[in-house]
Amino acid sequence: MKKGNDHGKHKYGMVIDIDKCTGCGTCMVACAAENNVSVRADQSDKERTITWMRLYKISNGKEFPHTEVSYFPRPCMHCDHHPPCVSVCVATATKLDFNTGIVSQIYTRCIGCRYCQAACPYGARYFNWWDAFPQDKGMDRYLTPEVSPRMRGVVEKCTFCHHRLMRAKTLAYAEDRRELEEGEYVTACTEACPAQAITFGDLNNPEHEVSKLIKHPFTFRLLERIGTEPKVYYHSSRDWVRKLGDNFLPGEYTPVVNKTWAEEEWSTKPGRDEF
Amino acid sequence: MKLTRRNFIAAVIGGVAGIQATPLPWKLTDDVAIWTQNWPWVPVPPTGEFAEVSSVCNLCPGGCGIAVKKVDERAIKIEGRTDYPVNPGGICPVGMGGLQLLYDESLRFTGPMKRAGLRGAGQFTEISWGEAFDIVAGRISTLRKKGMPEAIAAVDGNPEGTTVSALIKRLMRAMGSPNYVRPPSITDTYRMGNLLMQGTLSPMAYDLENSDYVLSFGAGLLEGWGAPGRVMNAWGMWHDGNPSKRKTRIVQVESRASNTASKADMWVAPRPGTDGALALGLAHVIIKSGQYDARFVAEHSSGFDDWRSLEGTTHTGFKRLVLEKYSPEQVAKITGVNPKTIVSLAKGFASAKAPVAVYGKGKDSLNGSLYEFMAVQSLNALVGSINRSGGVLLPDPIPLSNLPILKVDAIASEGLKKPRLDQAGTMRYPFTDSLINNFTDAINNSPKSPVDTLLVFSANPFFTLPDGGGFKNALEKIPFIVSFSPYRDETANMADLILPDCTYLEKINDTVWPTGLQYPLYGLSKPVVEPLYNTRNTGDVVIELSRAIGESVGAGFPWENFEEALQARAKGLFDAGGGLVSYDSDAPAWQRKTAGKGPKPGYKSFDEMWEEMQSGGMWYRPVSSPKSWKGLFNTPSGKFEFSSKLIAQAIEDYSNKISKKAALKNMSLAAIDDEACMAHYEAPKAGADSSAYPLRMLPYEMMNLASGWIPSPPFLYKTIFENQLLKDKSFAAVNPKTAAKYNLKEGELVAVKSPVGELQVRINLFEGAMPGIVYLPLGFGHTAYDEFLKGKGVNPNNIVQAGQDPISGYPVWWNTPVKLVKV
Amino acid sequence: MKDPVNSSKKSSAKGGDVSSPSGFFPRWMNINIIAQDVGFFILGLIGASIVGWVIFPAVLYSKHPQPINFNHALHLDSEKVDGIEGETKAEKCLSCHVFRDDGTFAGIPKLEKCTECHDDPESPLGETPQEKAFMTKYVADDKEIPWFVYSKQPDCVYFPHIAHVKMGNIDCTTCHGDFADNEKLPLYVKNRLTGYSMNIWGERISGFYWNKKFSDRMKMDDCARCHTEKGQEQNNACFVCHK
Structure with a gap:
């Protein structure tokens, strides 16, 4: 069986460098501000709080003073191979667009059954339990017209800021172009990251930085072995971080040590344990 | 039919x-x-013409460049500017959520207001600006007529050196009150340390981007220290995707596995408050191994070797002090750090090409300790990293014009002779500008408040001061409080009168030299949107207020409005020449250019420069080459002083006045003689019996939560983990071993008790917490604002029992004895 | 309470009717009665038709005149109005209904555009009472005109004009109809139930069109049909038109 959607024109994806990631949370705030994500008084209940981009805190579990924490910023993975949410949607409210690789979510079509939420292995989908915006506080004044505010009773998730793709295309058309340059369309989190930890681009275009980065031996994906081919990649020089990318049984994980083909270009110096 | x-x-x-x-x-x-399929209650954001307005963020002294996206008149998103030198592209989460601070109406005062309910209840009735001015001016004039202008006091939280701060200081002087105090900040510690060791008054300038070994003593590089946009950008550069291309080592010295500590190449965890000892331990190894920069030490420093004074007494030098008292084994006892680690750390630091040791305490919004700073700075001097590329630079102060000399009238000059309530600048605290903790005590310890009218500018001392709730008590005693805050913060809720400022997106304002930046930068923010409510720029209000008071006070403010005052100061930037007002991201400001190669300013006149500054929002000079050594250090010896002559003189002067013993006691000094003039370690005095309070509480700061006077945008609570805040309870991070000792489990409710108060929190078992320390996050526990912020978690400042830092007198907020009691 | 006497009477009378031996055919097949039935059936039919075709549309839609009239025919005369350029109608449309530099479509011009010519509230350029009203009500107070937008789509729809008009070479009139010669703006007809303009669902209440024109309706099916007909089937992915 053929994996992925090679027949499409573009396949947008991102690589998040966990070494650069500072865990500051700017991506989460940028995402919420960009996408009219709702804000409620109590946001500590993480099952009810909507965060299209969410930081997962991880730790190497070692004792003091050898403890390290790190973060997996988790947008929607935009799975390329039978996205689990798409196959279960009874209302066809979510689809994988083969031309962009983006998994769409149409709020007006969603019936709120939350099947997709249960199906998503990454917890990337969120249900609107309440109407999003406090009525009398003037907070609807910062909403952007580029993204539709959601109503209660529908599921929402990261869209790879597809409205930015529209925006970039519109600008390209105004300039009499049909194709986009690298960097013309990036997501809000990519742009916002103060440490430039996120790289976004077209995985089908070998010239794009992302296509090069995903070949690196330090690059991995979350729950890679369930075969959904996520288009969000992670990159870390620390073994323990890579190991947490999947649920490995003892002995299943092979540390990355000097992959020969890349030895010249990519050094795999030991992590800080040997510092 | x-x-x-x-x-x-x-x-x-x-x-x-x-x-x-x-x-x-x-x-x-x-x-x-x-x-x-219609949801009429779901807002449909109106569309229109998209535009982008460039400005500068004022939410912290970092002053990052921001681009605000607008649709017609509405601002819809804040992004980082790529055409601004401080933060090429990125900003911090607080800045990113800034629009909520503009548009969330329930966070803000919508016009001048008079208190209607009890203090702290937050009930106000709106009045007119004219009425508001009448009330304040009337009160001030009465006090001045009574000959007691010193009963007016001001707390000013605007960053030092900004124009609005200069105007507030000026207003206080013109009215005749010496009681102008500021909340403490790490820049106070830098300023004092640099004055004593280098004799310079220019801001701290760490050349981080050009360094190859950054050794941070407590500076929360990823927690918001300095200009967060700058530091995080540097972090990204330091961590090339290909580890073999990484040129810079980062080492974090901190007791908790913070983000900086975890993400650094190495983490060293000394006990809280012993960073100075660790630095001296490194110095010991470096001196002993002869790895120090002998040329710098010989030519440009004094007090390294022992010396004989003119009277013939032998004085101990830095070398002897360090060799005798700070061997790795001795330091290991103080800090708990393995001697081997100390040695390898010292070797690594000394053998780097351009190492720099950075001092800090979390973000820059709380003070540090003078001797700790001196220890870290001594380490920089030892390896010759002072006035060297990639180390500590000594740039000239920013060339802003001075405001015209202020003529004060007889009432004011009498008032200014009165002693300051906080005793800053007296023989007891000879180098300190302002001591808000003493100010608080002076009010709390007298039967009737010596302050009649308190003006609060851009500060929320009720919430932010690590004083165990002292300032709150002081506020209750002060008869009349005026707040200029745009936000309904805790201090403003105690005020009798509100003269609300505009938010940073609605006004013109300046930022002067972001903390720690290695080149001079003056940022100018502009109104991104028209003021939404009946608020006025405090800069304008201060000028108007001076007119309303009249007499010589009004005469001291000859400007039509705040913008004119800004221009008056910025004139100096033009006169100094060579400043750039636009930025090309291909020529980063921190990159050294060969002489004559860099970009040139394009403006011809001041007006032209000002116009460009208004659109670009910046004036800066790219990083300069190290300066000529001649006249660089303005200390008594003309050199970098390991042993500060100014401290020696101050102790002597004070000892001559009262007894030596009393002088040392008042200055909170345990060390005597030569040791007191140099970086050294002093164990802080235990505030309580360690058997009753066996643990220590350390407040910690986070990048994604505002802990200063600016409220956190509600968006930020999305980024808080459920083991930091759950419903209304925040968490104390405790090492599992410590928790096991008290039989505490994850999530369990405990009371953290200190001698001055107690707080209820949940327990978070965190391996990265040092055993014996209870870590409480700063920024929770608001009792003001709206439902997004109010009543969430606790504010650790409320149980801080702060001692006094030797010489400086700043609060030692990192050493509160506590115990944990199960609820 | 039922009256037992009356009810029994009634039923007995009825029963008497049915059992009456007046002919071979049962009474209900009586031709008169059938004719009567048919009559009433047709009456109902006619009534329903009136309700369905006349009353229902009248009740369903509310009609709103635009706040002021705008004479497209007059304003498109490049000899009378400065700034109207171009040969084709589409080019002329774009003189006022502009694309911004970023490619977004400005739609109905703002007051600013009008005041490029109608700049002085005291001296109107023409003599119509409409212009006078426009001057005193809007220009003088610098107030935007609250136009009703005939083709306003719901918020979830993303329609880039530039992709269709510039890249797809579709004439404005294809979807909007020809306004160029209109001297009077049509009434804005709004569906009371859905709140949408009638132009979205289509003017024909029947919903049937024999000669399908794109300007007839603007529902999702119509977008998809056109994409398919023009060989842009891939553009029927959800996120092409939805936001």
Whole structure:
């Protein structure tokens, strides 16, 4: 069986460098501000709080003073191979667009059954339990017209800021172009990251930085072995971080040590344990 | 004809059949379906013309460049600017959520207001600006007529050196009150340390981007220290995707596995408050191994070797002090750090090409310790990293014009002779500008408040001061409080009168030299949107207030408005020449250019420069080459002083006045003689019996939570983990071993008790917490603002028992004895 | 409460009718009665048709005149109005209904555009009472005109004009109809139930069109149909038109 959607024109994806990631949370705030994500008084209940981009805190579990924490910023993975949410949607409210690789979510079509939420292995989908915006506080004044505010009773998730793709295309058309340059369309989190930890681009275009980065031996994906081919990649020089990318049984994980083909270009110096 | 039942049924059947052939059922079904897809209560954001306005963020002294996206008149998103030198592209999460601070109406004061309810209840009635000015000016004039202008006091949280801060200081002087105090900040510690060791008054300038070994003593590089946009950008550069291309080592010295500590190449965890000892331990290894920069030490420093004074007494030098008292084994006892680690750390630091040791305490919004700073700075001097590329630079102060000399009247000059309530600048605290903790004590310790009218600018001392709630008590005693805050913060809720400022997106304002930046930068923010409410720029209000008071006070403010005052100061930037007002991201400001190669300013006149500054928002000079050594250090010896002559003199002067013993006690000094003039370690005095309070509480700061006077945008609470805040309870991070000792489990409710108070929190078992320390996050526990911020978690400042830092007198907020009691 | 006497009477009378031996055919097949039935059936049919075709549309839609009239025919005369350029109608449309530099479509011009010519509230350029009203009500107070937008789509729809008009070479009139020669703006007809303009669902209440024009309706099916017909089937992915 053929994996992925090679027949499409573009396949947008991102690589998040966990070494650069500072865990500051700017991506989460940028995402919420960009996408009219709702804000409620109590946001500590993480099952009810909507965060299209969410930081997962991880730790190497070692004792003091050898403890390290790190973060997996988790947008929607935009799975390329039978996205689990798409196959279960009874209302066809979510689809994988083969031309962009983006998994769409149409709020007006969603019936709120939350099947997709249960199906998503990454917890990337969120249900609107309440109407999003406090009525009398003037907070609807910062909403952007580029993204539709959601109503209660529908599921929402990261869209790879597809409205930015529209925006970039519109600008390209105004300039009499049909194709986009690298960097013309990036997501809000990519742009916002103060440490430039996120790289976004077209995985089908070998010239794009992302296509090069995903070949690196330090690059991995979350729950890679369930075969959904996520288009969000992670990159870390620390073994323990890579190991947490999947649920490995003892002995299943092979540390990355000097992959020969890349030895010249990519050094795999030991992590800080040997510092 | 009679209509029978049968006829009727026939007609109904006809009707039912007929209606099928009309659009009614079909169209109605369709429309009803569409109607169910209408959510009239869901806002539909109006669209329009998209535009982007460049400005500068004022939410912290970092001053990052921001680009605000607008649709017609509405601002819809804040992004980082790529054409601004401080933060090429990125900003911190607080800045990113800034629009909520503009548009969340319940966070803000919508116009001048008078208190209507009890203090702290937050009930106000709106009044006119004229009425508000009458009230304040009347009160001040009465005090001045009574000959007691010193009963007016101001707390000013605007960053030091900004124009609005200069105007507030000026207003205080013109009115005749010496009681101008500021909340403490790390820049105070830098300023004092640099004055004592280098004799310079220019801001701290760490050349981080050009360094190859950054050794941070407690500076929360990823927690918001300095200009967060700058530091995080540097972090990204330091961590090339290909580890072999990484040129810079980062080492974090901190007791908790913070983000900086975890993400650094190495983490060293000394006990809180012993960073200075660790630095001296490194110095010991470096001196002993002869790895120090002998040339710098010989030519540009004093007090390294022992010396004989003119009277013939032998004085101990830095070398002897360090060699005798700070061997790795001795330091290991103080800090708990493995001696081997100390040695390898020292070797690594000394053998780097351009190492720099950075001092800090979390973000820059709380003070540090003077001797700790001196220890870290001594380490920089030892390896020759002072006035060297990639180390600590000594740039000239920013060339802003001075405001014209202020003529004060007789009442004011009498008032200014009165002693400051906080005793800053007296023989007891000879180098300190302002001591808000003492100010608080002075009010709390006298039966009647010596302050009659308190003006609060851009500060929320009620919440932010690590004083165990002292300032709150002081506020209750002060008869009249005026707040200039745009936000309904805790301090403003205690105020009797509100003269609300505009938010940073609605006004013109300046930022002067972001903390730690290695080149001079002056940022100018502009109104991104028209003021939403009846608020006024405090800069304008201060000028107007001076006029309302009249007499010589008004005469001291000859400007039409705040913008004119800004221009008056910025004139100096033009006169100094060579400043750039636009930025090209291909020529980073931190990159050294060969002489004459860098970009040149394009403006010809001041007006031209000002116009460009208004659109670009910046004036800066790219990083300069190290300066000529001649006249660089303005200390008594003319050199970098390991042993500060100014401290020696101050102790002597004070000892001559009162007894030596009393002088040392008042200055909170344990060390005597030569040791007191140099970086050294002093164990802080235990504030309480360690058997009753066996643990220590350390407040910690986070990048994604504002802990200063600016409220956190509600968006930020999305980024808080559920083991930091759950519903209304925040968490104390405790090492599992410590928790096991008290039989505490994850999530369990405990009371953290200190000698001055107690707080209820949940327990978070965190391996990265040092055993014996209770870590409480700063920024929770607001009792003001709206439902997004109010009543969430606790504010650790409320149980801080702060001692006094030797010489400086700043609060030692990192050493509160506590115990944990199960609830 | 039922009256037992009356009800029994009634039923007995009825029963008497049915059992009456007046002919071979049962009474209900009596031709008169059938004729009567048919009559009433047709009556119902006609009534329903009136309700369905006349009353229902009248009740369903509300009609709103635009706040002021705008004479397209007059304003498109490049000899009378400065700034109207171009040969084709589409080019002329774009003189006022502009694309911004970023490619977004400005839609109905703002007051600012009007005041490029109608700049002085005291001296109107023409003599119509409409212009006078426009001057005093809007220009003088610098107030935007609250136009009703005939083709306003719901918020979830993303329609880039530039992709269709510039890249797809579709004439404005294809979807909007020809306004160029209109001297009077049509009434804005709004569906009371859905709140949408009638132009979205289509003017024909029947919903049937024999000669399908794109300007007839603007529902999702119509977008998809056109994409398919023009060989842009891939553009029927959800996120092409939805936001």
